[in-house]
Amino acid sequence: MTDTTPAFRSGFVALVGRPNAGKSTLVNACMGEKIAITSPVAQTTRRRMRAVVNTEASQLVIIDTPGLHKPKDALGSELNKAALAELADADVVAFLVDATKPVGTGDAWVASHVAKADADYKLLVVTKADIAGPQKVAEQLEAARGLATFDDELVISAKEGFNVDAFLQLVSAHLPEGPKWFPDDMDTDTTxxxxxxxxxxxxxxxxxxxxxxxxxxxxxxxxxxxxxxxxxxxxxxxxxxxxxxxxxxxxxxxxxxxxxxxxxxxxxxxxxxxxxxxxxxxxxxxxxxxxxxxxxxxxxxxx
Missing domain, CATH: 3.30.300.20 (K homology (KH) domain)
Known part of the structure; x- marks a missing residue:
C-alpha cells in the first residue's frame, strides 16, 4: 500500500495594498477573532502582525502589513519599509485592491513591488464586495489585472465572510511543504x-x-x-x-x-x-x- 496522505504545507502569506484596502479585516476574518485593529481612517495599521491559522494539512502565517503610501514623515517612511520588507521572504503575496475606490497610481506603485517579489504564488484579491456591487467589482478586477501578472484572483468580503474560506484554501494549496513554524496554541507573534x-x-x-x-x-x-x-x-x-x-x-x-x-x-x-x-x-x-x-x-x- 502507498501512503496517500497529502504532505503538510506551511509558509508565510504577506497581505499588501494601499491604506484601508481591508488587510486587517481579512486577517480577523481568517482568524475568526479580533487580533488586528481596524478603523475607517487610512494608515490605521502601523505594526507588522503575524497571525497563525492552523488546519489539519497546513499552517498559514498571515502577515498584516501597513498600507503602502506616499510618506510625509519618518513614520510614513518606516511603515513603507516595514511593509516592503515582508515581500522579501513571503511564500505567497496577496495584493489587496479596494473595490470601492478607483484603481490608481497608488495601486500601480504597490503592484510594481509585488511584481518584483520572489514569491512562488501571487494572488489578486478584490475586497469589500459587499459594498461595491457586481458591476463595480468587475471593473476593479479588470483594472487591477493590468497592474501586474497574477497567478489567480479572488473577490471577497471579509466583513461578511464571503470567500474567506476560499482564500484560506487557495493560499494553503500553494504553500511549500514544510513543518509548523509556530505551536498550535499560538495565534499571533504579537505580545x-x-x-x-x-x-x-x-x-x-x-x-x-x-x-x-x-x-x-x-x-x-x-x-x-x-x-x-x-x-x-x-x-x-x-x-x-x-x-x-x-x-x-x-x-x-x-x-x-x-x-x-x-x-x-x-x-x-x-x-x-x-x-x-x-x-x-x-x-x-x-x-x-x-x-x-x-x-x-x-x-x-x-x-
Whole structure:
C-alpha cells in the first residue's frame, strides 16, 4: 500500500495594498477573532502582525502589513519599509485592491513591488464586495489585472465572510511543504503589551476620526497580574502638541475615559480576565519625525 496522505504545507502569506484596502479585516476574518485593529481612517495599521491559522494539512502565517503610501514623515517612511520588507521572504503575496475606490497610481506603485517579489504564488484579491456591487467589482478586477501578472484572483468580503474560506484554501494549496513554524496554541507573534497598545489606539481612531489620529501613538508601559486574577495596565498616549492633549483628554476627562472603557472590553477578551486600565496622555513634540520613538512604538521594520 502507498501512503496517500497529502504532505503538510506551511509558509508565510504577506497581505499588501494601499491604506484601508481591508488587510486587517481579512486577517480577523481568517482568524475568526479580533487580533488586528481596524478603523475607517487610512494608515490605521502601523505594526507588522503575524497571525497563525492552523488546519489539519497546513499552517498559514498571515502577515498584516501597513498600507503602502506616499510618506510625509519618518513614520510614513518606516511603515513603507516595514511593509516592503515582508515581500522579501513571503511564500505567497496577496495584493489587496479596494473595490470601492478607483484603481490608481497608488495601486500601480504597490503592484510594481509585488511584481518584483520572489514569491512562488501571487494572488489578486478584490475586497469589500459587499459594498461595491457586481458591476463595480468587475471593473476593479479588470483594472487591477493590468497592474501586474497574477497567478489567480479572488473577490471577497471579509466583513461578511464571503470567500474567506476560499482564500484560506487557495493560499494553503500553494504553500511549500514544510513543518509548523509556530505551536498550535499560538495565534499571533504579537505580545500582549503591543496588542493592548493597539486596542487603545484603535479606540482613539474611532472616536477622534480625522481630528488628529495620525498624531497619536500608544505605549503599553506595564501589565501586572494580581493574586485575584485581574490585570492592572498602564498605557501612555503620545501626542505632539498641548492642544492635541486637550482633545484626547476631553472636557472633564470624558474622551480619555470613553476610550479607556471601550479598549478595556477588547483587552479583557484578549487576556481572559478583569482589567483595570490607566491611561495617561503625554506631549512628545514631533514624535513622528523621531526615529527612536518610532522604534519604541514598534512601528518600524522588525526582525
Amino acid at each position: 500582549d503589551e503591543d496588542l493592548v497598545a493597539e486596542f487603545v489606539r484603535e479606540k482613539l481612531f474611532l472616536n477622534l476620526r480625522q481630528e488628529l489620529p495620525h498624531s497619536v501613538g500608544v505605549l503599553c508601559d506595564q501589565i501586572e497580574y494580581a493574586d485575584d486574577g485581574h490585570a492592572s495596565i498602564r498605557a501612555t498616549i503620545l501626542v505632539e502638541r498641548e492642544g492635541q492633549k486637550g482633545i484626547v483628554v476631553g472636557r472633564g476627562g470624558q474622551m480619555v475615559k470613553k476610550v479607556g472603557t471601550e479598549a478595556r472590553h477588547d483587552i479583557e477578551k484578549l487576556l481572559g480576565c478583569k482589567v483595570f486600565l490607566e491611561l495617561r496622555v503625554r506631549v512628545e513634540p514631533q514624535w513622528r519625525r523621531n526615529a527612536n520613538i518610532i522604534q519604541r512604538l514598534g512601528y518600524g521594520e522588525q526582525e
